[in-house]
Amino acid sequence: MSAAEASLAGAAMVASFDRRERLQAMLDFEAALARAEARAGVIPADAADAIADKCDATLFDLDALDRQAAVAGLPTIPMTRMLTALVGGKAARWVHWGGTSQDVIDSAAMLQARAGFNLLIDDLREIGTACAELAEAHRATPMAGSTLLQQALPISFGLKAAQWLALTTRLLQRVTALRRDGLALQFGGAAGTLAALGAEDGLKVMALLAEELDLPAPDLPWQAQRDRIGEIAGGLGTVAGGMGKIAGDIILMMQTELGEVGEAPADGKGGSSTLPHKRNPVDALAAATAARLAIAQVPVLLNAMVQEHERAAGAWQAEWQALPELFRQTGTATAHLRQAVTGLQVDPDRMRANLEATGGQIMAEAAMMALAPMLGRLPAKDLVTRACRQAAAEGMDLKDVLAADPEVALALDAAALDRVFDPLAYLGAADTFINRALAAFRAATRA
Amino acid sequence: MSAAEASLAGAAMVASFDRRERLQAMLDFEAALARAEARAGVIPADAADAIADKCDATLFDLDALDRQAAVAGLPTIPMTRMLTALVGGKAARWVHWGGTSQDVIDSAAMLQARAGFNLLIDDLREIGTACAELAEAHRATPMAGSTLLQQALPISFGLKAAQWLALTTRLLQRVTALRRDGLALQFGGAAGTLAALGAEDGLKVMALLAEELDLPAPDLPWQAQRDRIGEIAGGLGTVAGGMGKIAGDIILMMQTELGEVGEAPADGKGGSSTLPHKRNPVDALAAATAARLAIAQVPVLLNAMVQEHERAAGAWQAEWQALPELFRQTGTATAHLRQAVTGLQVDPDRMRANLEATGGQIMAEAAMMALAPMLGRLPAKDLVTRACRQAAAEGMDLKDVLAADPEVALALDAAALDRVFDPLAYLGAADTFINRALAAFRAATRA
């Protein structure tokens, strides 16, 4: 990975929600509206052509648009005025015909959301691919499984990667479902009745417009009924949370004292302005940071569902910033995590060393389960707990403490005790779980 | 509605997430685990029966449990110890066999979520039914449609209710989908490998346990992969937001100055401690309040997706409070909104009076659209804008100002101008939208 590539993480999503793309999405709506109205016989066909011809964001003065929008309180007012001027002639009178700000802004947001979903899907597929490779490659790489940041049981690094993969696969499925089912054309006129076009023409244009924009036609306009936005917010927040989880694992495993993984190095990456030896997490950290910032927009959008009557005074307008920001930050999280897991450097030796650092205490459950059929679960647990404390206090291996216990000796011979303390023999169904995660990912990405 | 009924709004959900129900859900898991293990031949059948027999929350000292759980940091530790003591005898040794706190707590949370979904679904169906009746009854009740809290266009109150209905229908579908697809058994042992039971028995028990609890069996344990919780959080937050929207509309329409609707009266409801004349919104307000408090838990749960390694140190534990609170508040919102819309008192006369309060300015778009084919959209808009200002300045009806305009006179005769100013003639596709909302609700509830 070159420095130039690294600098691009998240850049596609950010660009996809900048002011020019937003304007273009609104203009795409205006062009599609004109075409749909021409097909419905509401406006002349050549007017539609003339309008569509000028629906090109590069023809607009973005600074002037922003200034006038700030005064007007709505970007659509100067936008339709500028578009009308660009079109000129007789066609100009048909610009924004039967249109309203709500329809333009909401449908444009849906077009942008679709583009955003595509970028997320692309990243999630690549994250999945990288995790799948790690899962496959490290089936037999034992490491400490950790709960509450205490070593718990042995797992394999393959299983950890498979869990990341299973998570990523489900997130991929959710975003794919949102792209398919979560979008909808907004078209209702000023108060959601289509009164300006009349019922018959209005409904006809509604159907054709959905076709033109390739957006699902809703039963009703959804002016102030923002459950779709709420659902997108929840979905993206979940993606962000998932990215934060994987990123967090990487950051923790990269701790100097653990040293189990490292990010792929790149020129100028991960240094310090004063510490020459530093190899900081960069991409995992950027993903974790973006995940937090993404999630902060979710309650904004959910609270903004409380919209007054047929259009809100404040809540809708908050969406205009919160939804793009949610996409930008979520996309930044996926893009950086993609970089973090692609080419992740794994150190099986450090994993093994960490696993062995407690003198076998990590195998305590194995010992308990081996003793439980004879002693009962709780007595076995109590016996092993005492042995663990003795081992810790006397700096002994747990196996040696147990071997010296007469009750244990009755239940387990030396060979059995050896098996108890072999981490690779205590991975349970890890391999099956890895297989399942791989299969689910393949199925999800074949689709 | 009696006062006693009113006092019950949300009580079922609150009760469903109290500490006894939580304990019972954990005990349901223990009983099912024992039964599944007996079916798999892992533990004796009579032990399973003996264990299941004691998995009854009424046998437990909840205060003692809470105290010991606070010390232990986990409710499962004293719970399994108490259960072991209750079971006694030889069966006691098989209590919690191969179990772990993660499995108990997460699966119990899923069982409680299912109960919570059922309550939400029940409320949403009733809200839908009430809205459907309002939509049907008020198809021809014109009122002002309002955007940015300014009168915009005429709508019918039936359409407003139909929009509430369409929103409720979609929320109902989402919760139904969550109940069907969003739940999953958690079963993985201490670090998600099923090592304590071994691969073969572990996987067998996993499948049987899912059957026993009637929970979908996941591909993999989801110890620290909390996307399912994130998805539930997003879903409930969306329900809460939707309730807030409808509640907010009711509160605004109840404003003294508008007086368009009122909540069904009940003894002791909606008064003031000092103002004799007050008729406050009570249920809509309680719904709006609960919606805010529900949404506040969503980012907690999304941020809590960032869980360390195989079990989190803090984030998982935050779920234990945040998820029940999210259900409680969402359920309080649906329960109160159900009361608010059931028997909502509608005042068509006040709606009409408010619609007419602006001297016809609310028909300005109708006038513009009538003039636009002759003048072009923007010139027509400018002409009507000027007429609106003149009408406001001179205290005239907009129709009279327009009638006096020579350009208008050329385009519209008196009869045409009369039609322009008839609100019922400018409802567009409102009736179709009402029909669609009714049909969608019927389809969703038939299913």
Added chain:
Amino acid sequence: MSAAEASLAGAAMVASFDRRERLQAMLDFEAALARAEARAGVIPADAADAIADKCDATLFDLDALDRQAAVAGLPTIPMTRMLTALVGGKAARWVHWGGTSQDVIDSAAMLQARAGFNLLIDDLREIGTACAELAEAHRATPMAGSTLLQQALPISFGLKAAQWLALTTRLLQRVTALRRDGLALQFGGAAGTLAALGAEDGLKVMALLAEELDLPAPDLPWQAQRDRIGEIAGGLGTVAGGMGKIAGDIILMMQTELGEVGEAPADGKGGSSTLPHKRNPVDALAAATAARLAIAQVPVLLNAMVQEHERAAGAWQAEWQALPELFRQTGTATAHLRQAVTGLQVDPDRMRANLEATGGQIMAEAAMMALAPMLGRLPAKDLVTRACRQAAAEGMDLKDVLAADPEVALALDAAALDRVFDPLAYLGAADTFINRALAAFRAATRA
């Protein structure tokens, strides 16, 4: 107010937190560091001059800096490299001497916060001035006081404005206190020990650097102890909430059905893309929108206080975006609210008409309190409550219903009843409260 001015609302704050200003703040730190070190005899004086000379953001390639910072994970790494290159010669070796990213970024954030506070203070003073004028001018403008969006008691619009003023005054005092006490130099080196400079030089430079930057010197570096940021977050969130309150009142009073106030008109302001008659709230709405978005950053910053060890992996980095965004949105809220209250158009006739719309029911408490000395408080309340219901049911004035009640007749003669129903006679201490609000504002702004 011209359109051009309107478009500037919030622009100063946005500019103050753009990437160039951020870089300049970091360079101001580097220049001050060099000067402080020269004064302490740690580096040569001419090196300090040479360095300070190049600490000018206009000399830097911002795009290149952003690209390299994305790779490095820290803006300070390319910044110090570029600065070193710009300085050149022998002085170059003293660039960033004993510096560390933490110190540069945090101290720069404090410098930017100070600039942000100044802008907020300026806006709050102007908001206060406008509210003070409204409070003074409308002492005797009666209107309905409203609770739970139901008319409650008469107040004066002067009192409402005085309450806005009192709120603004307290916010002004808090921001002023934050500017004075809430900032602090960060200087500690890589892990907060000043080891690179050594104790003696380090402490000397720390004191001189605080002097150079005119920032309070803290007792200790505050690398990962972010209470100061938390306090700023709480303070700005409170300002945002306060702006939202005043903006919300304006939006509600502007409702078509109430029409009590209006924003000062401006060309191109407040229209609709399709509704010729619309006069939307623009500035109040923009303030309310920004307030929501500001508040969303507060929990990000509070959660980001949980920073690992001597510097966080994710939380600190989230601050870099969240704190500027909090300032931007808060500043947008104050700037737009300033525009909304400056030249607010007040319609005393509509206020009076709304006050009288309930046939005297708004005077119900006055009647109750007049009767209470004879009847007791609760019996009087019950009597008046019955009278209110009768008046509403029969479309009568409350006064007439009461006049016909024999119990009332015993207690109050006709003249007394007339006084009870005079709203201006039931304003209580409104005038005193207005005076107090004016006095407090004058005291706060004189300081």
Added chain:
Amino acid sequence: MSAAEASLAGAAMVASFDRRERLQAMLDFEAALARAEARAGVIPADAADAIADKCDATLFDLDALDRQAAVAGLPTIPMTRMLTALVGGKAARWVHWGGTSQDVIDSAAMLQARAGFNLLIDDLREIGTACAELAEAHRATPMAGSTLLQQALPISFGLKAAQWLALTTRLLQRVTALRRDGLALQFGGAAGTLAALGAEDGLKVMALLAEELDLPAPDLPWQAQRDRIGEIAGGLGTVAGGMGKIAGDIILMMQTELGEVGEAPADGKGGSSTLPHKRNPVDALAAATAARLAIAQVPVLLNAMVQEHERAAGAWQAEWQALPELFRQTGTATAHLRQAVTGLQVDPDRMRANLEATGGQIMAEAAMMALAPMLGRLPAKDLVTRACRQAAAEGMDLKDVLAADPEVALALDAAALDRVFDPLAYLGAADTFINRALAAFRAATRA
């Protein structure tokens, strides 16, 4: 610490905000109101005595009160009705005289907040005391300072504890300031005019009531101006964030692989339901959990500042739950952190071993700074960076690599190089900072 004590962490705060305490606070207001009105000559003195006599929460049926409050939408309505019945006789007519729900509920909230502040202050003082002891005891206990979870520079554990102490001291000062300046009586009547009592009596009662309750008298009622609540929210959120920071450090240091500290053991504490060897963080984890849940209420309260007109429809009601929850969770965080730091077990040997685990790389900055005067800062950094990579690649100590470098040899002799690699010689101003933290804490607690 006994198990019983442990179970009490946070219990005092939880109890302090339960429904009985809330009722008692409201009754304290009613009693004080009666007494103040008697002193002002507004009601008879014996009535005040009779009322105050019944203002005792143990006399009330809490379940009935809750039920009726749910119907009424306000707890004050049934409360005043029940109190009136309890008082009986002639005095009953003076119950809640001139009172209103706003005044009762808000002033009661302030009384409860004061009690909450006292509990927080007590915990923070004890946390500070424990941290001060750790700081003093471990001045010369070197450990790795860590940034971005990578070892950065040596620090002492004393410095880390001193940083916790400095943070705690500032939080203590903030809570103390909130207790002193952040509270205020609310007294304004139904719409904030004191109309029911009239200006003269109203203002007199206001002053006397503040005296009775020992709450600061505000200039104006603050019905819907909730900046004080916002400020408390920000303050408590900052305390919660600070607790989360210290708790997080402890959890990270307790990681099995680091093992630098441990919580004081207690019977039944920190185990696992299946892992015999586990020694989980319990109190630090509970503190971290509560901190998250506390912070979630802050945006609820800030958003709830947007209150309509003279009393909000939803936002105020949300405060009733959010503010107590914020206190409960913050108090739970402080109480558990107090337990975590009191008797914290420190392992200087593990700290030393972790510090030495990188073969001297943690001294890289020391080497760079030693070389920089000769080579310039950036060339020295580049040289040491190369040496770090070589040392890592070849498994060598950094010192040995540097010793072999001819450029280094010119600059530093063997003794100088030895000094460079002595961590205790590179602690900078750590000792001074410890002294300053101790002095600031002493000053803050003496006050």
